[in-house]
Amino acid sequence: MFKFKTPSKKTLETMSEIAKGNVNENMEAKAIDKIKSLTGHENVKITSSGNNSIFIALCAIEGDLIIPDQGGWHGFKQIAKFLGKNIITLKTDLGLISTEYLEELDVKENSALIYTSFAGYCAEQDTKSISKYCKNNNITTIEDASAGIGDSEKRLGNGKYADIIIASTGSPKIINVGSGGFITSNDEDIFRKTSLPQKLSKTSQIVCGGICCELDNVGEKLELTVNATKHLKNNIETTLHANKRGVNVIIPHDNAKEISWNLKKLLPIDKSGFITTCPNYNRVKQKAIAVEIKNLAYECLENENLEKIIEEINNQL
Structure with a gap:
């Protein structure tokens, strides 16, 4: 039986010691310093969740909000609608953003593009070209780096290519504490404009301690996940964005629902799941197995x- 990812034993032990009052360090300050080092951004706020980080970021945007047509996070739209933002839907190549499609848009000043490091968790976004286009057109870039933080290639979760970086540190994210999140930027105005929603975002020394612990080897954990995904993509005949780095595998198929159901029985997991079905905005809007x-x-x-997963998938296709 496969196991669902949970916070590491060391992280849980660290959080427990803090809860018992056995740690006197300021864990929030320590976590902030580590996040600054990873992202290259000077301003960091630890938040109560990834969605809360999104809320703070979107509160700072005065113009339109550009959201990918698929491969993002449904919370982008939900929070934008709650805040009364004008949403512009960006056409993508199955979640991947191209400057060609950005050029087709007519956006107001002070607008922003929000996207995830990996389109549908499946394919790495070209953060460099996105950043270059947006800087030249006065569009703020907001990268949800929940799955891309700690990138050894320095392309994802990098403050050089994103004006604002947001992340969740809940399960089963790369920084896996069970709750919490953060928002970073070099623009102090982002934090000045959003003082009220920041006050509504409560964190704790316990969560900050867990984040500190998880950040110590976040790069290795991301690389392990990316390499495992690459191995599956190389050994399953038809996968989306086969040559792109990602942290999941999406397999288009007209009979996706039945195949997913069969795979869940053949590849059991102790809780939650790791086989999902598309269409799904958070992945791709076509029939597929994720x-x-x-x-x-x-x-x-x-x-x-991994070989067991490959074998069972290939037998079902």
Whole structure:
């Protein structure tokens, strides 16, 4: 049986010690310093959740909000609508953003583009070209780097290419604490404009301590997940964005629902799941099976388990 990813033993022990009052360090300040080092942004706020980070970021945007037509996070639209933002839907290549489609848009000043590091968790966005276009056209870039923080290639979750970085640190994210999140930027005005929603975002020394612990090896954990996903893509005949880095595998198929149901029985997991079905805005808006490698405990990413996944998927296709 496969295991769903949970906070590491060391993280849980650290959080427990803080809860018992056995740690006297300012864990929030320590976590902020580590996040600054990872992102290259000077301003950091630890938040209560990823969605709360999105809320703070969108409160700072005065113009239109550009949202990908698929492969993002449904919270983008929900929060934007709640805040009364004018939403512009961006056409994508199955979640991947191209400057060609950005050029077709007519946006107001002080607008922003919000997107995830990996389109549908499946394919790495070209953050450099997105950043270049948006800077030249006065569009603020907001990257949800929940799945891309700690990138060894320095393309994802990098403050050079995103004006604002947001992240969730809930399960089963790369920084896996069970709750919490953060928002970063070099623009102090982002934080000045959003003082009220920041006050509504409560965190704790316990969560901050967990984030500190998880950040110590976040790069290795992301690389392990990306490499496992690459192995599946290389050994399953038809996958979307096969040559792109990602943390899940999406397999288009007209009989996706039945195949997903069969795979859930053939590849059981102790809780929650790692086989999902599309169409799904958070993945792609076509019939497909999504194999969420990012949801698996790291000990399940050994070659023997990956070969089992490949075998069962290929037998069903």
